[in-house]
Amino acid sequence: MALTLEPLAPFGARIVDPDVDYLLESPDAPDEVMRALEQNCVLLFRGLHLDDATQLAFAQRLGEIVVKHTPGWSAEFPGIYRVALDPSANDELYVKGSWDWHIDGATMLGAPAKASLLSCRVPPGSGGETEFVDTYAAYERLSREEKERVGRLKVWHKVRADAYSTPIHLAPGMRERLEQEPAQLHPLVWTHRDGRRSLVLGVTTASVEGLEPAAGRTLLDELLAHATQPSAVLSHTWQVDDVVMWDNRGTMHRARPYADDSGRDMHRITLVGDEPIQ
Numbered sequence: 001m002a003l004t005l006e007p008l009a010p011f012g013a014r015i016v017d018p019d020v021d022y023l024l025e026s027p028d029a030p031d032e033v034m035r036a037l038e039q040n041c042v043l044l045f046r047g048l049h050l051d052d053a054t055q056l057a058f059a060q061r062l063g064e065i066v067v068k069h070t071p072g073w074s075a076e077f078p079g080i081y082r083v084a085l086d087p088s089a090n091d092e093l094y095v096k097g098s099w100d101w102h103i104d105g106a107t108m109l110g111a112p113a114k115a116s117l118l119s120c121r122v123p124p125g126s127g128g129e130t131e132f133v134d135t136y137a138a139y140e141r142l143s144r145e146e147k148e149r150v151g152r153l154k155v156w157h158k159v160r161a162d163a164y165s166t167p168i169h170l171a172p173g174m175r176e177r178l179e180q181e182p183a184q185l186h187p188l189v190w191t192h193r194d195g196r197r198s199l200v201l202g203v204t205t206a207s208v209e210g211l212e213p214a215a216g217r218t219l220l221d222e223l224l225a226h227a228t229q230p231s232a233v234l235s236h237t238w239q240v241d242d243v244v245m246w247d248n249r250g251t252m253h254r255a256r257p258y259a260d261d262s263g264r265d266m267h268r269i270t271l272v273g274d275e276p277i278q
């Protein structure tokens with residue numbers, strides 16, 4: 001059997017009746033999934049029901065997975081990262097910091113993550129949707145003049161705790177630590193190996209190289225508003241056992257706010273990126 005896809009709006013695709021055995025065992029499944037992901041940017045597997053072991057087994061078929069030992073990362077299942085507002089699971093900074101539009105790994109040295117798989121273990125009672133925009137499409141919607149202008153610009157990216165739309169309690173010394181992290185300089189337009197181009201934006205954008213700070217901020221804010229206009233946003237309302245994959249190279253995402261005590265618990269696996277922003 002092959003995967004059956006049904007389009008989501010305004011982009012993305014739902015895998016119809018996903019079969020966990022097929023995904024874990026078929027020799028064809030990994031290529032099919034990755035091809036579908038490249039073509040659709042976001043894939044929804046409704047009610048797939050993965051636990052940590054099967055989520056890891058599925059992800060390992062798709063590529064090399066990221067393993068870290070910092071807040072949020074599981075010791076028992078290396079590679080599983082918990083997104084939950086539970087102090088024993090993760091640090092509030094990293095959870096609420098994802099409530100603004102971002103590309104995973106935009107502030108890290110080297111290639112950002114290739115893709116992520118997010119599995120819903122406990123859905124929030126209300127709020128907590130995850131939203132996506134297609135940053136290839138956002139680039140394509142620019143006029144020819146705008147493409148030429150932004151195609152020449154480079155942007156400094158860093159963790160900007162003060163830029164988050166939700167106030168975040170920072171642990172003592174954290175602000176100073178963040179300020180010392182080196183910023184990364186990325187082109188505003190990412191030219192991918194397959195020739196496609198996408199916009200590199202989000203809450204990590206600090207300044208535009210060669211522009212006055214105010215002019216750079218205005219341009220970045222205008223481009224973000226353009227990329228995230230409501231008609232371009234794919235919003236996913238979580239149900240228990242949903243799994244959503246996104247191609248981190250051609251999308252931005254954010255979670256919508258939810259209550260501190262909502263119990264929302266998501267388990268994520270990230271695939272190692274092999275394509276630097278260039």
Ligand SMILES: [Fe+2]
Nearest residue numbers: 098102104253
């Ligand atoms: Fe994220």
